[in-house]
Amino acid sequence: MSADLAKEARTDLAARAAVRHLLARVGRYVFLCLVLAFFALPLLWLATAPFDDTPTIGTSLPRFTLDNFRTLLDNPYALTSLVNSVWLAGGTAVLVVVFAALAAYALSRVRVPGRDALLYGLLLLSSIVTGTATMVPLFELAFRLNLIDSRLGVILVLTGGLLPAAIFILKDFMDATPTSYEESARVFGASALQIMRHIVVPVVRPGLATVGVWAVANVWGNFLVPFLLLRGPDKAPAAVIMYTLYTEGGQADLRLLSTFSLLYSLPVALMFVFVSSRYGFRFHGGIKR
Amino acid sequence: MSAITLRELTKVYPNGVRALDALDLEIADGEFFALLGPSGCGKTTLLRTIAGLELASAGSVRIGDRAVTNLPPGQRDVAMVFQDYALFPHMTVRDNIAYPLRIKKVGRAARHDKAAGTAEELGLSALLDRRPGQLSGGQQQRVALARAMACHPQVFLLDEPLSNLDARLRLEARTFLKRLQRELGVTTVFVTHDQAEALALADRIAVMEGGRIRQVGTPTEVFRRPANTFVAGFIGSTPMNLVPARVHGDELAVAGVRLPVPEDVRGRLTDGEQVVYGVRPEYLDHSPEPVPDALTGQVVVVENLGSFSLVSLDVPAGDDGATSVQVVVPEGREPAPGDTGWVVPRPGRTLVYRDGELVTGAAAPPVPAPRTGVAADA
Numbered sequence: 229m230s231a232d233l234a235k236e237a238r239t240d241l242a243a244r245a246a247v248r249h250l251l252a253r254v255g256r257y258v259f260l261c262l263v264l265a266f267f268a269l270p271l272l273w274l275a276t277a278p279f280d281d282t283p284t285i286g287t288s289l290p291r292f293t294l295d296n297f298r299t300l301l302d303n304p305y306a307l308t309s310l311v312n313s314v315w316l317a318g319g320t321a322v323l324v325v326v327f328a329a330l331a332a333y334a335l336s337r338v339r340v341p342g343r344d345a346l347l348y349g350l351l352l353l354s355s356i357v358t359g360t361a362t363m364v365p366l367f368e369l370a371f372r373l374n375l376i377d378s379r380l381g382v383i384l385v386l387t388g389g390l391l392p393a394a395i396f397i398l399k400d401f402m403d404a405t406p407t408s409y410e411e412s413a414r415v416f417g418a419s420a421l422q423i424m425r426h427i428v429v430p431v432v433r434p435g436l437a438t439v440g441v442w443a444v445a446n447v448w449g450n451f452l453v454p455f456l457l458l459r460g461p462d463k464a465p466a467a468v469i470m471y472t473l474y475t476e477g478g479q480a481d482l483r484l485l486s487t488f489s490l491l492y493s494l495p496v497a498l499m500f501v502f503v504s505s506r507y508g509f510r511f512h513g514g515i516k517r
Numbered sequence: 518m519s520a521i522t523l524r525e526l527t528k529v530y531p532n533g534v535r536a537l538d539a540l541d542l543e544i545a546d547g548e549f550f551a552l553l554g555p556s557g558c559g560k561t562t563l564l565r566t567i568a569g570l571e572l573a574s575a576g577s578v579r580i581g582d583r584a585v586t587n588l589p590p591g592q593r594d595v596a597m598v599f600q601d602y603a604l605f606p607h608m609t610v611r612d613n614i615a616y617p618l619r620i621k622k623v624g625r626a627a628r629h630d631k632a633a634g635t636a637e638e639l640g641l642s643a644l645l646d647r648r649p650g651q652l653s654g655g656q657q658q659r660v661a662l663a664r665a666m667a668c669h670p671q672v673f674l675l676d677e678p679l680s681n682l683d684a685r686l687r688l689e690a691r692t693f694l695k696r697l698q699r700e701l702g703v704t705t706v707f708v709t710h711d712q713a714e715a716l717a718l719a720d721r722i723a724v725m726e727g728g729r730i731r732q733v734g735t736p737t738e739v740f741r742r743p744a745n746t747f748v749a750g751f752i753g754s755t756p757m758n759l760v761p762a763r764v765h766g767d768e769l770a771v772a773g774v775r776l777p778v779p780e781d782v783r784g785r786l787t788d789g790e791q792v793v794y795g796v797r798p799e800y801l802d803h804s805p806e807p808v809p810d811a812l813t814g815q816v817v818v819v820e821n822l823g824s825f826s827l828v829s830l831d832v833p834a835g836d837d838g839a840t841s842v843q844v845v846v847p848e849g850r851e852p853a854p855g856d857t858g859w860v861v862p863r864p865g866r867t868l869v870y871r872d873g874e875l876v877t878g879a880a881a882p883p884v885p886a887p888r889t890g891v892a893a894d895a
Contacts, residue, residue: 408603411570416617416668417591426616430607 274493277486284482296487305461306488309469312379313448314495316465319383321443324390325436331391332398333428337407347399350392363456370457377459385457386447394439401435402428437507441499448496466492519581519671519704520546521567526576528562528728536562538728539576544706544721546581549698551719552708555751559728560708561676567706568597568674581671591620596665597674600681602657604649610636610660611645617668635663639697655686662697673698675707679714691717712752716740724748741866746793746873755798755827758842759870760812762794769794769869772812772832772840779867782876786869793870800866801844803828804859805852811859812842816852826851830858 277283280290375381521544528537552560569590618628732744743749749757762771814832
């Protein structure tokens with residue numbers, strides 16, 4: 229009798245535990261869905277709004293149209309600005325990769341007194357260089373150097389801002405490359421440039437790809453520097469032109485804005501996919517592997 | 518001609534460390550030469566200075582009839598195999614072997630032919646399209662050797678050639694390396710901290726300590742007649758027994774017994790002088806019965822080393838307690854710990870050191886001449 233009771237109590241307990249377990253699972257998934265929705269909704273908006281003839285700031289099933297793209301093409305600066313962005317991002321990325329590779333190689337191989345302090349100091353200051361804090365002196369400097377309204381000026385300033393972090397990342401890659409590779413090549417008679425070309429660059433290629441992609445993504449999204457240094461809309465990159473897409477009434481033109489946003493984000497996304505498949509890069513960061 | 522001549526070679530690092538100290542050395546054409554010493558003795562620095570990866574602070578390096586002291590490594594006509602082999606990970610075996618020729622601007626087809634030929638000599642033909650990461654340690658070493666051979670240098674420099682291989686492979690590679698060097702007949706200098714490796718491979722050995730060479734000689738000379746107590750303690754799988762002794766006329770008072778002074782130094786010792794009596798464990802015979810002219814003591818430890826055992830005896834050492842003497846005993850004749858044992862030095866195999874340096878007789882072997890024409894007797 230009492231055994232039966234105990235058995236019953238046990239099944240009862242087990243059932244309750246199962247229900248609690250189920251509820252906990254449901255709760256967890258609901259929570260995850262909410263978090264996901266928080267991040268996914270803007271992306272969904274980006275996918276639907278450009279094809280909607282009356283987009284709002286909410287996400288809804290679009291009444292499909294391609295008119296928005298046609299309207300955007302009528303804007304004289306929309307496509308040019310994307311080309312401008314490519315120029316700025318490409319130019320900066322090339323400069324950053326070349327100079328960071330040379331500097332990181334030197335810093336990794338040559339014993340410089342106070343090297344680490346230098347590196348960390350630069351890293352700290354770099355975030356200030358392209359930040360709002362130095363807006364005025366930066367403008368002043370560009371003005372004196374006749375670099376106002378010049379793409380070169382923007383490229384140089386952005387390169388300066390990105391270099392320290394790029395050097396920091398690449399130095400780790402260089403450090404991880406045994407010096408015996410280079411010494412071996414030297415004994416065979418290779419010159420410094422040959423060693424760089426044949427050995428160092430191929431060995432640290434994933435690092436170079438990482439830094440290149442990171443530089444492009446940074447420049448692509450940078451608004452302040454080109455906004456500050458470029459005067460007219462003809463040289464302005466997409467990030468700046470985005471800012472001009474308003475209706476005559478001063479309202480944000482959601483049709484243009486959403487369409488342009490889609491075009492603006494595609495190149496960088498495609499680049500990530502391409503580089504990742506080509507070099508299989510991962511973001512290593514300045515951490516010892 | 519590709520002998521190597523070093524004169525007064527000195528290397529002082531910027532931090533003040535004197536890695537090489539006015540070092541003189543001649544390495545003969547075609548010789549397989551070992552630089553042996555404990556870590557930090559300057560052997561790797563010496564190798565790198567010959568290669569040109571380090572520039573000498575003073576002194577000169579000649580390879581063949583060329584003075585190369587200040588030449589960059591690429592113009593010295595040497596090839597170096599690094600301890601980690603330094604194979605380029607992004608290149609195939611073929612491209613790795615062909616790399617020196619690529620630097621010499623040999624056309625792609627020609628250098629790939631050459632690489633294939635060299636690879637065949639070393640049994641690497643099946644691996645030509647692999648990358649270094651896909652090879653075993655032994656294969657990587659052979660690729661590194663092939664790469665060094667492909668440019669037909671006057672001198673091979675090998676930095677710890679066997680240390681990255683596991684124990685079993687090491688023996689195989691050792692035999693392979695020795696045969697290869699004989700066949701090629703190219704002057705080869707290698708660095709090792711393993712005395713067994715040096716004895717097994719080299720035609721001659723330089724034993725180094727603190728940036729100086731303590732002895733140069735054939736493996737036999739270095740093993741049988743170490744020039745000083747440092748070499749005596751370093752060479753041999755078991756270090757030489759070094760027991761304090763005092764001269765009494767024609768006898769030496771060693772560990773509480775009187776032993777005759779070795780023939781070749783008779784008359785070169787002063788009565789009452791304090792010396793060190795040296796004899797290798799391999800050159801001592803153990804006896805469980807009392808025998809004349811023997812050291813005697815209690816067996817403390819018996820270490821089984823396969824076909825023989827290493828037996829340690831505590832023998833009385835003059836005024837200050839006991840010292841340990843080790844003796845090699847063939848299998849089946851090991852004493853038990855606690856037994857009393859007698860050890861007799863074999864005639865002609867005992868050495869006397871004064872102030873750490875070997876006392877040699879007038880009839881002692883002359884300073885070893887560099888061995889030449891090694892390739893010829895291969």
